Amino acid sequence: MPQSAEHVLDHVELFRGPEYQQMLAKKKIFENPRDPAEVERIKEWTKTAEYREKNFAREALAVNPAKACQPLGAVFASVGFERTLPFVHGSQGCVAYYRSHLSRHFKEPSSCVSSSMTEDAAVFGGLNNMTDGLANSYKMYKPKMIAVSTTCMAEVIGDDLNAFIKTSKEKGSVPADFDVPFAHTPAFVGSHVTGYDNALKGILEHFWDGKAGTAPKLERKPNGAINIIGGFDGYTVGNLREIKRILELMGIQHTVLADNSEVFDTPTDGEFRMYDGGTTLKDAANAIHAKATISMQQWCTEKTLSFAAEHGQDVLSFNYPVGLSATDDFIVALSRISGKEIPEQLARERGRLVDAIADSSAHVHGKKFAIYGDPDLCYGLAAFLLELGAEPTHVLSTNGNKAWQEKMQALLASSPFGQGCQVYPGRDLWHMRSLLFTEPVDFLIGNTYGKYLERDTATPLIRIGFPIFDRHHHHRSPIWGYQGGLNVLVKILDKIFDEIDNKTNILGKTDYSFDIIR
Amino acid sequence: MSLATTNSVAEIRARNKELIEEVLKVYPEKTAKRRAKHLNVHQAGKSDCGVKSNIKSIPGVMTIRGCAYAGSKGVVWGPIKDMVHISHGPVGCGQYSWGSRRNYYVGTTGIDSFVTLQFTSDFQEKDIVFGGDKKLDKILDEIQELFPLNNGITIQSECPVGLIGDDIEAVSRAKSKEYGGKTIVPVRCEGFRGVSQSLGHHIANDAVRDWIFGHIEAEGKPKFEPTPYDVAIIGDYNIGGDAWSSRILLEEMGLRVIAQWSGDGSLAELEATPKAKLNILHCYRSMNYISRHMEEKFGIPWCEYNFFGPSKIADSLRRIAGYFDDEIKEGAERVIEKYQPLVDAVIAKYRPRLEGKTVMLYVGGLRPRHVIGAYEDLGMDVIGTGYEFGHNDDYQRTAQHYVKDSTLIYDDVNGYEFERFVEKLQPDLVGSGIKEKYVFQKMSVPFRQMHSWDYSGPYHGYDGFAIFARDMDMAVNSPIWKRTKAPWKEAPSAKLQAAE
């Protein structure tokens, strides 16, 4: 018996002993298993160029895609406003999934309600669900705002949010002047980054353009402030805090829109804060007067930015700025738009990042990387690798489109280190598997699901992305700003050094190269 | 320190009743009426817990429930390892349920086993407008080409499929024929069907009945020689290896397990199950349907069992042995005896640390009752429990065999109610899901996830009990819970005092 009270073995060790191994071997005969030689043959075949070709010829099937659906992004954006309850109109199972997904990444509560539509609502429409749902949510959770989005059920049957919310208000579900912005977020269009965009635009439209016809439209009186939008970001906690620190250092009047950096990082002190922090509703409305709106992620905010531009603001977007040049561009733009000087403090932080790169770049230089993730994240990481002298080789984004591909290609073409790189929009991680087998790289950058690729192809994984389920707390540290760039550099270097150690730690075989100084 | 243990049963009952009244006050009248039927204080001697169940959740209340797709793909079908399970519809549902349930299996992932892959048809607008059947047809071809060692394919419908009039059954039939009788199973588990995961279990069971059992040849040769001791484990999803730490006991007592449903299971095992002499059923909620069907159709008896905690394990081993001859009965005694020293050592080590601690549970369709015995073996006291998707037969079993007088019962509890209950009763431990975990930990209440075992496990069987005890101890007695208040902020639990 392997188990004991003194040294309790759980799944990591329990099943490795002879008792369980014998049991599992005996189980095989009931499984009608494939011939091991055949399994081996197919396994090897999946590593070939021939398989890759078939794999890339796929037209209908997605295997391990790296994207989620729109409402997830809508929920993520909505909780970035003061006491705002996301309300997803449609089936309730989806909401259970969004909440779990966000909680597994942030290790935080994630509050969101559903209108719990069922079969009868599929036939008659979900108006009653909306009416009852808003009334219940309003009374139970005392929100200051309820932000409505939709699951694909509500979209397929064509429920009209604007009309439903209006009717619900007439029926007294919530007071007539209570803020209920909305966005249609069909899961069969785009991805979670599209949902972020739609929801945020819906909220701004609500405040700026007369609350769905129930209030006068706001008249823009331009001031010197800047709006900042983070976009869908697994590092939102660390990143938004870093951006705010930079803005404060520069003395720029600003509003971070959809600021969810507090709600996804509440303290444990005996009190559950269902709502915390967030852009105040007043600030959301006043954001119309800002001089400019800056998005940190172009593909998360295409509609929102055009909306801001239509209202007369200057708009500017970045592509997940990571590292030196991207941060330079961001800081210089802030200074240009605000007319504020760049404080010495930031120059020193920049110098420290340069210092760190200079100290360590010999270890990164010439290393080949594969990257996958959301379109902006891929761009930002690739740009940073180029400036480290590393060679991005495969850049893949399941939710990247043609425009993204072109922009990526232009970036790669601009650097001698980007010449050998291919860009893959709309592809998934099973495609990436073929790429890693047929054109191997030194390191892979991606989210938690990259661990399957790491296991199959033995490409070491550097975890940067969303979701990260199997490592804790990285979202609390920024990867934007000069300090964030330093964090990314350290993540990459740690993995590189670990790999050298792993390759040189066999006693009696590789006692050389197992160096104490690197 | 627990409030619950310092009072008499009558006092607890009165307090729990008052608590329910208080909680109901928050609702609009109509909702209060509906929710009142789902909340109760258990009365000893009653045949059920006195709550309504398996009823639609109320919009906007933050129900914890999921959907039929989760019940079928996530629970019943997903763990069958040698079949490819397509999340048919848009990308979301499959993405959120990808690999998160830890249904352990042995196999070469991506080659002959597919549990931790996310296959989806990733519907786009045109698929919604023009229908998804053509796409499905092509997907099946692509799976056959790229994953040639799959032993079968299931189609797990997401919401849109049932709304746009697709005929996935026709596609399945045609493609099955094209591939020489390949097992292709369409499952109508769209998320809007039913009121929770529960209907998804049922639909998934029916799909096994119709598309697996309906297609096996009656006189098909078994791949192995039958014995009088063949049993099938039904309703164990091998979370963290639960089915393995169960199987080992059954085999040690002399039985032969010919199939696991569905953790670490295979199509061949499903097909061979009609040859079993007894179906032993762990999760009654999710697989009673197929057990009843096999009883009717193949005359296979089934018996429920509970492998949480030594008391229930011993009961269950004896109950199972009761279906067999003396050799097996002796085998059961031998197993119980063999593990007794382990049980004694685990209890000697952990019971003193856990004695008298109170627990509140809220889990799916089985564990709200099944784990109570394991807590009691450790001297702990379950003071509240409820089901996410139980039916009345679950509440009957709960009332008749598990809960104590005056236990607080909450069916389909929502975020608001659960927080208030916990805030007021201040249990030493809450056992529920990922969506609840961080809420209660913020409130400084120790917590264990009781769906996923908080990434630990197995919890089934004697080996599992040791892990269960260790985990509960490390949750309840973690030193961090004494340090959640900043020392310069006086009153230790201001909120609680105000509430009293």
Ligand code: SF4
């Ligand atoms: S894809 Fe549709 S059904 Fe699935 S989780 Fe997203 S909104 Fe819900």
Ligand code: SF4
């Ligand atoms: S044991 Fe619980 S979680 Fe598991 S299938 Fe049954 S009801 Fe669901």
